[in-house]
Amino acid sequence: MAQVKICGLRQADHIAAAADAGARYVGLVFFPKSPRAVSAPEAAALAQHVPMGIARVGLFVDPDDSLLDRTLGQVPLDMIQLHGSESPDRVAAVKALTGLPVIKAVGVADPDDLPVLTNYGLVADMLLVDAKPPREAELPGGNGLSFDWRLLAGRRWLRPWMLAGGLTAQNVAEAIRLTGAPVVDVSSGVETEPGQKDENLIRAFVAAANR
Numbered sequence: 001m002a003q004v005k006i007c008g009l010r011q012a013d014h015i016a017a018a019a020d021a022g023a024r025y026v027g028l029v030f031f032p033k034s035p036r037a038v039s040a041p042e043a044a045a046l047a048q049h050v051p052m053g054i055a056r057v058g059l060f061v062d063p064d065d066s067l068l069d070r071t072l073g074q075v076p077l078d079m080i081q082l083h084g085s086e087s088p089d090r091v092a093a094v095k096a097l098t099g100l101p102v103i104k105a106v107g108v109a110d111p112d113d114l115p116v117l118t119n120y121g122l123v124a125d126m127l128l129v130d131a132k133p134p135r136e137a138e139l140p141g142g143n144g145l146s147f148d149w150r151l152l153a154g155r156r157w158l159r160p161w162m163l164a165g166g167l168t169a170q171n172v173a174e175a176i177r178l179t180g181a182p183v184v185d186v187s188s189g190v191e192t193e194p195g196q197k198d199e200n201l202i203r204a205f206v207a208a209a210n211r
């Protein structure tokens with residue numbers, strides 16, 4: 001059984017479905033290139049629909065201070081997810097600037113990618129282990145690609161962590177079994193097309209992760 005984050009929500013009814021199914025984190029994407037991107041006013045409206053006890057995570061890709069300031073001035077967020085090439089120093093700076101816990105995403109393709117997680121574990125509040133995006137990918141995440149989960153078997157870091165990358169209701173139980181992930185994060189695996197979440201897929205994913 002793992003906790004669940006549903007990322008890239010853009011509709012109040014999908015937030016309600018995620019909450020009702022038992023998700024513990026919901027993600028709002030502030031990256032204009034993403035098909036899941038929301039504006040700050042849209043996110044502020046959506047945030048009102050998130051029940052107490054569920055963390056509102058703002059996803060950013062290499063944000064500058066002004067984007068963070070402007071967004072946080074309008075949207076009540078509980079955590080920041082950094083999904084770009086932010087250095088450990090930048091992670092620390094974002095924590096200091098926003099006063100919020102930071103989740104740092106790291107792309108993994110082979111064993112050489114794992115030591116980086118130890119470095120980020122010194123500064124981030126939570127680690128997010130995702131598939132490494134292919135060179136030609138437009139997005140650094142949210143591509144529905146998974147990686148060899150056996151790379152993570154028996155691994156432990158200084159911080160809590162979540163697993164992401166190509167997870168679906170069909171494969172999430174196996175991913176949890178192989179990695180021991182305490183939290184799983186999904187975006188495209190609960191969509192019918194890029195950016196279009198589906199309530200039944202959300203419910204099926206949370207049920208499968210909680211089984």
Ligand SMILES: O=C(O)c1ccccc1N[C@@H]1O[C@H](COP(=O)(O)O)[C@@H](O)[C@H]1O
Pocket residue numbers: 007008027029031034035036059061083105128130139140141142143144145164165166167185186187188189
């Ligand atoms: O979801 C997006 O559009 C996105 C854009 C830019 C960076 C990250 C993004 N999503 C994150 O990517 C992973 C994996 O998503 P998927 O389930 O494979 O589609 C997840 O952490 C999302 O939060």
